Amino acid sequence: MKFDLTPPKGTKDIASDQAKKLWKIIETCKQVFESFGFEPLFTPAFEKFEILSAKGGLGEAVKEEIYYFKDKAGRELGLRFDLTMPLARFVSANPQIPKPFKRYAIAPVWRYDNPQRLRYREFWQADIDIVGSSSILADVECLACVCEVLNKLEIKNFKIRVNNRVLIENLLKPYAGNKIKQVFRIIDKLDKIGEECVKKELEEIDINSEKIMEIITMDISEINQKGKEEIEKLFELASFYGIEKFLKIDLSLVRGLDYYTSLVYEIYIEKENLSFGGGGRYDNLIEILSSRKIPATGISLGITRLMEILSNDFFKKQRKLKFLVTVLENSMLKYYIEICKAIRDQGFICEFDVMERNLRKQLDYANSKAFDFVIFFGKKEKEKNVIKLRNMQTGEEKEIPFQDIRCLSKYIS
Amino acid sequence: MKFDLTPPKGTKDIASDQAKKLWKIIETCKQVFESFGFEPLFTPAFEKFEILSAKGGLGEAVKEEIYYFKDKAGRELGLRFDLTMPLARFVSANPQIPKPFKRYAIAPVWRYDNPQRLRYREFWQADIDIVGSSSILADVECLACVCEVLNKLEIKNFKIRVNNRVLIENLLKPYAGNKIKQVFRIIDKLDKIGEECVKKELEEIDINSEKIMEIITMDISEINQKGKEEIEKLFELASFYGIEKFLKIDLSLVRGLDYYTSLVYEIYIEKENLSFGGGGRYDNLIEILSSRKIPATGISLGITRLMEILSNDFFKKQRKLKFLVTVLENSMLKYYIEICKAIRDQGFICEFDVMERNLRKQLDYANSKAFDFVIFFGKKEKEKNVIKLRNMQTGEEKEIPFQDIRCLSKYIS
Known part of the structure; x- marks a missing residue:
């Protein structure tokens, strides 16, 4: 047609x-x-x-x-x-x-x-x-x-x-x-x-x-x-x-x-x-x-x-920070959703991958849409009770205590 | 027509x-x-x-x-x-x-x-x-x-x-x-x-x-x-x-x-x-x-x-406080405009009378439009360097130092 x-x-x-x-x-x-x-x-x-x-x-x-x-x-x-x-x-x-x-x-x-x-x-x-x-x-x-x-x-x-x-x-x-x-x-x-x-x-x-x-x-x-x-x-x-x-x-x-x-x-x-x-x-x-x-x-x-x-x-000065929570393990969706909610509650923009695709494609998406930060939370992080935060501008990565997703500001100055 | x-x-x-x-x-x-x-x-x-x-x-x-x-x-x-x-x-x-x-x-x-x-x-x-x-x-x-x-x-x-x-x-x-x-x-x-x-x-x-x-x-x-x-x-x-x-x-x-x-x-x-x-x-x-x-x-x-x-x-819980600055003396417009600006800068709604009408009619307007506070600043107040703030709900009036129009919050708890 x-x-x-x-x-x-x-x-x-x-x-x-x-x-x-x-x-x-x-x-x-x-x-x-x-x-x-x-x-x-x-x-x-x-x-x-x-x-x-x-x-x-x-x-x-x-x-x-x-x-x-x-x-x-x-x-x-x-x-x-x-x-x-x-x-x-x-x-x-x-x-x-x-x-x-x-x-x-x-x-x-x-x-x-x-x-x-x-x-x-x-x-x-x-x-x-x-x-x-x-x-x-x-x-x-x-x-x-x-x-x-x-x-x-x-x-x-x-x-x-x-x-x-x-x-x-x-x-x-x-x-x-x-x-x-x-x-x-x-x-x-x-x-x-x-x-x-x-x-x-x-x-x-x-x-x-x-x-x-x-x-x-x-x-x-x-x-x-x-x-x-x-x-x-x-x-x-x-x-x-x-x-x-x-x-x-x-x-x-x-x-x-x-x-x-x-x-x-x-x-x-x-x-x-x-x-x-x-x-x-x-x-x-x-x-x-x-x-x-x-x-x-x-x-x-x-x-x-x-x-x-x-x-x-x-316009750029005014915009809100954007976070992407990557989906590393389908069995851990519950945590990704919890992390998203905590980040949104702080006034930031937060997405997680709703496409069920591999990490590489998720990171391509993060780049194409100019996300400021990407968050990783896999089995290793879960054991250590931390999340990994990557600054997409500088490439710098930080591990931060899981409970601190509720006060991200102090890690992203 | x-x-x-x-x-x-x-x-x-x-x-x-x-x-x-x-x-x-x-x-x-x-x-x-x-x-x-x-x-x-x-x-x-x-x-x-x-x-x-x-x-x-x-x-x-x-x-x-x-x-x-x-x-x-x-x-x-x-x-x-x-x-x-x-x-x-x-x-x-x-x-x-x-x-x-x-x-x-x-x-x-x-x-x-x-x-x-x-x-x-x-x-x-x-x-x-x-x-x-x-x-x-x-x-x-x-x-x-x-x-x-x-x-x-x-x-x-x-x-x-x-x-x-x-x-x-x-x-x-x-x-x-x-x-x-x-x-x-x-x-x-x-x-x-x-x-x-x-x-x-x-x-x-x-x-x-x-x-x-x-x-x-x-x-x-x-x-x-x-x-x-x-x-x-x-x-x-x-x-x-x-x-x-x-x-x-x-x-x-x-x-x-x-x-x-x-x-x-x-x-x-x-x-x-x-x-x-x-x-x-x-x-x-x-x-x-x-x-x-x-x-x-x-x-x-x-x-x-x-x-x-x-x-x-x-809806009421969400609404912003509304102030009316009355015009008592036409020669003092400059001050009324200054007061309005200071109040607006604090995130409140503020109007002053643009109708050139008498005080009684200004107060009728304040009532009909449910203003929370009315401000008076006449010759007497100017001499004392204060403004008079009337709470329209309680009728209570306060004199506050002129320079404190920039921090009204502490007077309107």
Whole structure:
């Protein structure tokens, strides 16, 4: 029988070290998010299509960008394209939740995008959002929380671009008029298509491209406009957290989605100009679903991308020691199982051979899977009441008293 | 604007304490699975339809039981209905992986089932599988690992039904003949529809129902048949792990899917007869996809159900202490942020008010969200260089030196 065994187009299997990195990121996000008082929320992988199409006024057009399908009763559904829309639905459906509602979600999302390097149709996001507060304190709390995650993961050289939709709208209005949303969508492509192409696209809709480029590269100190004071307040509060060093004003940052209402952010690696997250304030989104006006702000980390960025050094430092207990005598399985249990109880990883194979093959396996230590316990060792511990890095062997398998740490410094 | 804000039919949002329980289960599974040497694998939420339909020989009929859709290029896809099929595809596509390949996966799966109590169309599974070993050692390792998870979660009264497909097939063949698979599917419904209905269904296909019922309720000690010795070996090895007390032979256990080849298990809560997991050996599944015969065995825990079973007491014992730093003076934000950071660094959960509201409302929030401690730091406290700590359970208040926010433990015994 012949099958095409590759995963569906635009998706991938995440295995071995990459999978462990992704888990490490998930765990770190969870731990830091919770320490800031964010609480978990799980929503279904798919939503009613009417909910998905309500966002950003895209309507039916969103169908082209998502996985759309019907269930067997003909209900229109779609895989979620982000974690913000499900949050907005949940908050709208549960108006009684105490505010601020600080929720986190770590989960995959799906977009019907053109697959390319580091751009997949299925990817993981880690989101935090604060619903119910219109204070910049909420914005900064989200930024500080994300910086803490990145610091814990020892991500170096990251920066967060900051802009204010109100400010840039005020600056561009005289030149963009009622084409402001179109202009935003074009500027948003600056990183992807470059300055020349952006200029060309602006000219195609009869916008003075020189003027636009001039404005979005202005130094903010020359500006005196509504929205600037929010950025200044943001920087002041950020300095209390010690995170102002990561922030960088960038008037060219508008972000694609229409629903941002004031401060917007984009997180990126400076050296490679690789974006891996972003967010901002969206004070009108929940109103679209529930006709209740509830302010909200949040940030999303693209953790599939973060997985590619995470250094191997950091990852290796974090990993747990791995022990293999060899099976030398089938009649002594009872002891091997006892030894495994004792080692696992100390927080280490421990396997024993479940293949009933000879010692040589067991040691091949230990090498192929990078075990740190191998343990031997045969008839001779049993008589002497010791186990033999081999360090697979150095080759050094030690005999240690059998009862000391419960305190291995002192032998493996 | 009016929207139906409920999640799609058969799915649900998992929020607040339920969401925290689910995370606790996920974390515990992950930690125990890894200690046994299982490694993570993430596969996409959807698979090519041809892969999904290859399993269990269901073919096109599986379309009725899953979420089936096409992408925009007309490719046939389906949301995964379990985590075993994606594993089989991965192993088939990556024949070079060292064996045994011990992988875990913790993720949602989707079935187009009739929603009812504790039966959803989206639910989470936590799977472990050992690929490449035909030894019963691999089966027992999986069972022991699952028992360790359930012990860590303090799940009481669980049992694991054990049977052997080979044994029950040998026993039933004389009476079921070539209708054996039909008979299996009917017996599999025993828990759901009861003995009378099972008998009726058996008679409808001209099977001696009395005889079948007699066999599947036999005591195994009276039997001398092929397959029995595997069960006996399983119990012997289980006793080395100390888990034989959880196992219970049940000749009526056949499990719905055709692809199990020998030992099969079902995990359930004895008192309520509520099943929340199962598995078994499937030595032929990978061959269907890759024409390579690779033995495999595994167990799946239904962790959405486990979430409903998890006791509140256990959960409360596990939770971290929550602190609220009240905002008394806007000019002192810097200190509040410093206090929060110090408390978070000690592993506690800490929030401060990001709503710019008065003290009364801050305390209402602390009550509604069950904070354990509230911290006050106003002008008076600043002068005295202390913070005031209120225990929200007892109402007791303490003044503690400002610098001692870095070692709160000694004040909150």
